[in-house]
Each structure stands twice: as structure tokens, then as C-alpha cells.
Amino acid sequence: MKSIGVFKIVCMEILKLPELFDSYSFWLIIIGISIFAASLLPRKFSTLPIGMPIIILALGYLSIELPLELEAPDLMEKGTIVEHITELGVIITLMAAGLKIDRRFSFKGWEVTWRLLSVTMLVTVALTFLAGWWLAAFVPATAMLFGAVIAPTDSLMAVDVEVAAPNEGAKDAETGRKVAESEGDTEEEIQEEDDVRFAVTTEAGFNDGLAFPFTNLAILMALFGAHPSNYIETWLIVNVLYEIGVGVLAGLLLACICAKLLFRIDVKSDLSRSIMGMASLAFTLFIYGVTEFFGGYGFLAVFIGAVTIRQIEPAHYYHKFLYVFIEKVQRILMVIILLGLGAAIGGDLFEPLNPQLILTAIVVTFLIRPVSGIMGLVGMNSIPWRDRLGITFLIGIRGFGAVYYLSYALNRAEFPQAKELYALVALIIVLSLIIHGIFATPVVEKLDKMRKNEI
Numbered sequence: 001m002k003s004i005g006v007f008k009i010v011c012m013e014i015l016k017l018p019e020l021f022d023s024y025s026f027w028l029i030i031i032g033i034s035i036f037a038a039s040l041l042p043r044k045f046s047t048l049p050i051g052m053p054i055i056i057l058a059l060g061y062l063s064i065e066l067p068l069e070l071e072a073p074d075l076m077e078k079g080t081i082v083e084h085i086t087e088l089g090v091i092i093t094l095m096a097a098g099l100k101i102d103r104r105f106s107f108k109g110w111e112v113t114w115r116l117l118s119v120t121m122l123v124t125v126a127l128t129f130l131a132g133w134w135l136a137a138f139v140p141a142t143a144m145l146f147g148a149v150i151a152p153t154d155s156l157m158a159v160d161v162e163v164a165a166p167n168e169g170a171k172d173a174e175t176g177r178k179v180a181e182s183e184g185d186t187e188e189e190i191q192e193e194d195d196v197r198f199a200v201t202t203e204a205g206f207n208d209g210l211a212f213p214f215t216n217l218a219i220l221m222a223l224f225g226a227h228p229s230n231y232i233e234t235w236l237i238v239n240v241l242y243e244i245g246v247g248v249l250a251g252l253l254l255a256c257i258c259a260k261l262l263f264r265i266d267v268k269s270d271l272s273r274s275i276m277g278m279a280s281l282a283f284t285l286f287i288y289g290v291t292e293f294f295g296g297y298g299f300l301a302v303f304i305g306a307v308t309i310r311q312i313e314p315a316h317y318y319h320k321f322l323y324v325f326i327e328k329v330q331r332i333l334m335v336i337i338l339l340g341l342g343a344a345i346g347g348d349l350f351e352p353l354n355p356q357l358i359l360t361a362i363v364v365t366f367l368i369r370p371v372s373g374i375m376g377l378v379g380m381n382s383i384p385w386r387d388r389l390g391i392t393f394l395i396g397i398r399g400f401g402a403v404y405y406l407s408y409a410l411n412r413a414e415f416p417q418a419k420e421l422y423a424l425v426a427l428i429i430v431l432s433l434i435i436h437g438i439f440a441t442p443v444v445e446k447l448d449k450m451r452k453n454e455i
Contacts, residue, residue: 023069023071026068026070027063027070030059030060030063030339031335031336031339033059034056034059034060034335034339035331035332035335037052037055037056037059038056038331038332038334038335039331051433051436051437051438051440051441052437053338053399053433053437054433054434054437056334056335056338056339056342057338057339057341057342057345057430057433058342059339059342060338060339060340060341060342060343060345060346061342061343061345061346062342062346063339063342063343063346064342064343064346064347065346070343071347072343072344072347072348073340073344073347074344075340075344075349075403075407076410076418076419076422079407079410079411080407080411082340082403082404082407083404083407083408083411085333085336085337085340086337086400086403086404087404087408088333089330089333089334089337089400089404090299090400090401090404091284091285091288091298091302092281092284092326092330092333093155093208093330093333094155094205094208094209094284094299094302094303095280095281095283095284095302095303095305095306095326096155096306096323096326096327096330097155097201097204097205097306098205098302098303098304098305098306098307098309098310099166099280099309099310099319099322099323099326100163100164100165100166100201100310100323101163101166101198101201101202101205101307101310102163102166102310103198104311104314105307105311110202111380111382112195112198112199112202112377112380112383112391113198113199113203113206115376115377115380116199116203116207116373116376116377116391116395117203117206117207119372119375119376120203120372120373120375120377120395121151121152121203121210121211121372123371123372123375123376124147124151124368124369124372125147125148126147127147127368127371127372128146128147128150128151128364128368129143129144129146129147130143131146131360131363131364131368132144132146132147132360132421135356135359135360135363136356136357136360136417136420136424137356138416138417138420138421139226139416139417140221140226141218141221141222141226141413141415141416142218142222142415142416142417142418142421144214144217144218144221145215145218145219145222145405145406145409145415145421146421146424146425147214147218148211148214148215148217148218148405148409149211149215149402149405149406149409150364150398150402150425150428151207151211151214152204152207152208152210152211152401152402152405153200153204153207153395153396153398154204154397154398154399154400154401154402154432155201155204155205155208155401163197163198165320165323165324165327166310166319166320166323194387194447194448194451195387195391196387196394196447197444199391199395200391200394200395203395204395204397205303205306205307206300206303208299208300208303208401209244209247209297209299209300209301210244210300211401211405212243212297212299212300212405213235213239213240213244215408216235216239217231217235217239218409218415219409219412219413220234220235222409222413222415223413242295243295243296243297244296244297244300245296246291246294246295246296246297246301247291247296247297247298247299247300247301247304248300248301248304249296250287250290250291250294250296250301251287251291251300251301251303251304251305251308252304252305252308254286254287254291254301254305255287255304255305255306255307255308255309255312256308256312258279258283258286258287258305258309259308259309259312259313260312262276262279262283262309262318263312263313263316263318276318277321277322277323277325277326278325279318279322280323280325280326281325281326281329283305283306283309284302284306284326287301288302309322334400337400337403338400341400341403341426341429344426345426345430349422349423349426350423351419351423352419352420352422352423353420353423353424353427354420357420357423357424357427358427360424361424361427361428361431362431364428365396365428365431365432365435369392369395369396370392370393370396373391373392373393373395373396374388374389374392377391377392386450387447387451390443390444390447393436393439393443394436394440394443394444396432396435396436397432398429398433399429399432399433400429402425402428402429403425406421406422406425410422
């Protein structure tokens, strides 16, 4: 009994620890623990049926639910801060995704990507808009914003099921197989970049930029009314043609300039080469900033720029250092964003949820996204159905990209039912993190095993 009494006293003293810290200092401790966990978990607990993002999200949630006297962040009230943090997270992730795509560019070799962007994404936006309008009872502008923010696959949340870090050497444009750079390359060294990982990586990279026109469409609807005559010409000319065009051209041009400068620099020591990896962050900010200055879609430019850099001198050893550095940065940002989202959920973010919104989240997660994915890949006989179904499942991953688009739109226009929309989007993100956190890696491993057995 005495030991129990001592245990209670110790517990009470531990619960008083937050009094020794201000909230800022205590949050730094939580962030530090979470970053350490993010670096340790993928290596030590890779066999567990749970994803690292779920654990980080749970830490954020517990930081508010436990008696630590921490205040939950209000994502809507702090909309500008949320927008800029998630914006930085998205562009860093897009650079990391583009830098690890080894397959040489061609329209035929990238057919699966074009199908997912031209069919799956558009169908997702349309069906999600209808679900938001009919099931959630959103007004048209809010329903359109719902469709826009839910459409993109989150590249960072999908990082563990995307293509691996860049290899030395290029991939054939038609087959995706590594092109031998020397006669010494063996068959074992010629690795195949399978269509599942390739599709998830490229689709997630492109659609983070292509969701912008639909987000801007929702903003125009909120500002000028739902009738198309009020905004359609401006939207098509400015938000679709001009901003996409500038994003594509800027990404290609600026990436060529950056790559030519980088690959002319010759360094000898391993330390210098590691420091050269910082160029990936510099290129990200430079390409994004210049594109946004000229009114283009910076997200699109960054991903295209990263892919372009990877295509230039693909066997150069700098590519490895570029990716390793930017990958570390994206992991840190992921921790901060997931902690913030988890803490917001621990507050009152889910308070507006009702049966209609919960039903909408279930329909979007388990019906609309799979149907959209299957529609985009129907008739693509070069990829077996098992892989097509795997792609359809994996491109359903949602994350902080949706939070960015939501914050971006709410900072520029008044949307009716904004709190309900935020709660609904957050619920879909949580469902996605749980489902894909448990099943995504096993699905990919199973597909790998089936593919290997056929060889």
C-alpha cells in the first residue's frame, strides 16, 4: 500500500511538470520527441501494422487530451500560419518526389500518369462535389472547394509506397527498366521501377498543382456567385490556361538553369558532396518563388522542375545527395504538420461533425475514390488488374495538402459552412491515415511478391 501511495505522489509531481515550462518550450520538447520517433520508427517498427504518420498524429492528439495544460491550435483562426507551413511542406515534398523518378520521360511510358490526371482526378472532383452538395448539404461554392481539396493524393503520406531514392543511371522511356551505364552492370543491378510505385509518385506530384484551378474555381464561386456566367471566362483564361502554362514553362526553364549550374561544380570530399545536397532546397524555393512572382502555379513548376533536374545527367552522383537532404527536410515538416493537426483534433476541430458529414466522409473514402481510380485505368491492358487495383487503393492517400488548399481558399473568401468543411476534410485525412497506414505497405509488398513469382 505504501508503494502505491508513493507511486501516486510521483505521478502527481510528473503532472505538474508543465508548470515548469511555458507552452512554447513544452511544444519544442514534444516536437523534438516526435522528430526522433519519426527517424526511429521506420527502421525499428517497420513490421508493425501501423504507419508512422498515425503515431505522430496520435502524439499531437494526446498532447492536448493529457493534462499538460497546452492549448489546441485553431486552424481557422491561424489560417495564414497554417497556409504557409503546409505550403512549405507541399513544395518540399514535390521536389523530393520528382528527384527520385528514374523513368525517362515519354508520353507513352507515362501513360498511367496521364490517365490518372485526365480521368481519375476530374471524376473525383465531380463526384466529391456532388457528395458535398447532396449528402453534406453544402452550398455549391463550399461543395466545389470540398471536391478540390480532396482530389490530390498526398505525396508525403504516400512516401513509403512511392518509388525509391534515385539510382545511378536512367530508366528506359517505354519499359521503365534501368539502362545500363556500363558493361559491368549485372541483371541484378538493373532494377525495375514498377508501375504501381511510379503511378502513385507521379500522380501525387502532378495533381498537387492541378488541384489549384478547382480551388480557384471555388473561390470565384464564393466571391461572385455560383452561376458560371459570373466567372467562367476569367477562370479558363487566367486560372487554367495562363497559370498552368506559366507553371509548366517556368518549371522546365528554371530547372534547366539550376541543373546546368549544379553539375558544373565539382567537389571532392564527402562532406562537400553532402553540403551540395542543400541545393535541392535552394532550387525548390527559387523555382517556386519565381513562378509565383509571374502568376503561375508554383506547385506544378516545382514538381516539373524536380523531374527535369532528374532527367539531366541522370547517372550523376549529385542526385543522391540532392534527394537525401530534401527527404530529411520533408520528414521534419511532416512531423510538425501532423502534430498540429492531431492537436487541433484534440481540441474542437471535430465538434461540427454530424451523421451527414460522417456519411459523406465514408462515401468519399470507400466509394468515390476507388470508383474514380478504376475508371481512369479501364482499358490499360499493359498493366495487370491486380496492379491497377493496387494503384487505385494507394492514390486514395490524403494528408496535409488538403489542409493547405483549404487554408488557402478560406484566407481569400468567405465560405458558408467552413467549420463543417474543415471537420469533414480532417475526418477524411484521419480515415486515410489509418487505412493506408495499416494496409498500404502490405499491399505493395504483396504485389511485389506476386510480380516476382511471375518472373
